[in-house]
Amino acid sequence: MKYVAQILIFVLISIGAQAQYENTYVVSPRLSLSDDGSVIAISGRRIEDVSARHGFRYPIDFYNAQTGEIIDSYMGSEDDIIGLSLNADGSSITYNDNNGQLALVNLTTIDQPLVLVVGGNVEIRYPVWNPTGDEIAIAMGAGLRFYDTGQPTTVRDEYNSGILGFAWSNDGTTITYTKHVESEPDGILSIVAIDEQFQVGIVNEIPIVSSPVVALNSVGNMAVTISQEGIIVTDLNDETQRILSDNGLQLGITSLDWSPDGNRIAAGANELIVVWDVETGDILETMQVDSIAYDVTWSPDGQHLYYSGEPAGIYRDGLPLQESIANSNPD
Template identity: 25%
Template sequence: MTLRDHTDIVYNVVWSPDGQQLASVSADQTIIVWDAQTGQPQRVLRGHSSWVFGLGWTPDGRQLASGSQDQTVIIWDTATGQAAATLHGHTDRVKSVAWSPDGRQLASASLDQTIIIWDVTSGPISFILQGHTGRVFDVAWSPNGRQLASTSDDTSVIIWNTATMQPKRTLLGHTDSALAVAWSPDGRQLASASYDRTIIIWDAASGQPQKTLADDTGWILDVAWSPDGQQLASASDAQTVIIWDTATGQPITTLRGHKNIVTSVAWSPDGRQLASASEDQTIILWDAVTHQLKNTLHGHTDWIIRLTWSPDGKRLASAAADQTMIIWNAASGHPVATLQGHNDQINSLAWSPDGQLLASASDDRTIRLINTRYMQPSCQWVTRNLSAAEWDFYLPAGMPYHRTCPDRPVHPSLIEAARDLARAGQIDEAIAQLKHLLSVDPTLDLDPAVEAQQAYQEAVQYLLDQAGEEAQAGDVEAATTTLEQAVALDPTLSLDPQAEAQRLAQPTFENSLEAAVKAAQNNDTETAQAKFEEAIEFAAPLDSAESWHALCDAGTRHDLAEIVLDACDKAIELEPDNGLYYNSRGIARLQLGDQQGAQDDFAKFEAWLEAE
């Protein structure tokens, strides 16, 4: 069954939870809901003003969320086909988003000095929290969902009562912008990080500072509690991650591995790993027990701003200034998906408690909700990994290839792409690519060096064969160009491209001339004339006096001087000292009634004989 109704590229398809419907999104700015049994469109949803990329059903199948290049997320009522909500409300950059523990609300913090509470079940803004006198950088829900904490460049931390949506306490203690905030797992404490190079641990009930953790080496840009609440991790512009003992307020260890500012830290849900992100465009996974570097993740093309683990700890999401989000397989360190749609840097990420939705906040002033459910079962629906062309199209430039479906082999086009590098003479690059593919899929039966060299030799031989075919067709110019490519690819070839092309074309000329002579001998004048003219065309690119003379001599022997006289002239132009050529042209001129011209040529022929 083939479903045809979109008028432009289709970017995504997602099944409804009950499997009865299929929704698709397209560059034609529409979402189509299809009847999975009949293949007929049930509804065409229109509301976006640009390409639609993201798509996700609610668990009950009653709503559908779509994300578009128009910077909006629209939540649709699938029964009516009407847009239920678009998360569009801030008037400046959105720096942070956080889900309520029950997953029903989303809080967003913005440089417009406000926090917006969104009801994600219906879409509209529930509350706008105003209390800060400066830009709001971060927001975090307490574990029980009853309180919300926010930080600002007014140096304060505000704790909000989520029942009344009013400020409950304003925590003052930092002397510079408060950048990040995190609740302890039991909700009794709050940690805030600041440009003043300190972390303050606050008593959430009284609002009093309990400990001040000082990092004299640099600004503290992010802070995260370990799941057991006994440790804090902080990210610093000194390119380090510090792990602190929350009981004593003393540093336990300093993790070094990044080559630029560390922007974000996040503990895995089981507390066994710590992830850190940096302006060096990498993510490092650390063993939280041994404090050793486990893996370095490469994929973003600009500095990474935020990290967050999925609730089950199997995935890690990162957001970057390259306007993309990458979802990683935490075990392998390989990207599962690269999500695009924002048109400015992405500042914050937050998983819904059930791990199905990922919210992102961006400098483009929008918040996007992305349904990640389709990413897990997708390998159950497809029979292969991405091809080379698909990888280049959908993934950021420079991202190393990996198997998005680990139990499927590397797509054959990747091996062919490496061979193409070898065929282009880039042997070292081809070998490196093949070695990478072997590391990605150890089951591949190939030797990178042998494979690359074989492809290289095949490429050279292909060019030689192609030149031969072109020359045999009489296209000496094309054959010369092809041979030049072969010599450029393999400088050890000892040949002159033009001379070799002419040599390869010589038999074609000779065969054509032979056919002309046979036709003349059979008194088939019409065919003979046509074949002589064909032979003249083949002789032209040879630029050979001998070939022109062969035409001249054969033509005059069969009374076709009118056709071959030019060939006689060209032979003499190329070798004016060869008397035989004058004799042949003399005969041609005599046949055409040019007595004087013939006498002159015969005289030169006789003089040549005497000299010989």
């Protein structure tokens, strides 16, 4: 009996360790929240699979944002996923991996991905869904590329090298992107209009400090980028700029998001999230986190702040998603 008990304890420990491993996100977890706030997608797990090219698969897990329950998992990627984006209602996702593959996955046919770009093109970055339509934009070494997901073909290439980051406007008619230039200041904030045929026209170009991250407010007339002193808010109409100081925190910002009401900006950084008041420039909140805070995202009602990190994957308001939901619904 003694040996049976020891074996049973070992088995239980092994099961517990396996469960903990399978629910731990430690591979640069990335997050996307659907525009309607219903679905969260998260990458960052690594699962052993001898049938995979390198012996591992990197799933994308889909969660109900209100209940915290898992909806489904996409198990198709054999490389680390470095960017993902849900469409407006959370029914489809596009992602790219570190081997340069760009794919489209519909949750109703989750085991049948549509590969838009085969692996090998490592210059693909930042797939982002148009908030109002069926189009995907990606940054490439040569500039921007657009895909119509209804007819999965390349719609348009916009050649403008050096693009660092970009964001769609909420109405889907413009894209604002940043790029590095050899001048002083060393960056450009470009606003481009996109018509129904995906013809792109430059609306304006504003000198800025080079920034790999950009976010727009809901109206689309203000952009926020990063600087050594904190963040810079730029009025896209009159080109005025204001620095919102990080008070010497030297954040190393990885992501930015503007609250839906336009009054707050959140920044994710290494072991810290900072929230500014846009009007006063004051820091409203600093939130200590356990790892790098990736993909900081406001909920559609502006009441919650999501981000991805290690080891729980999805966090809301500084707590793992399920724990945050439980605290909000104690009954």
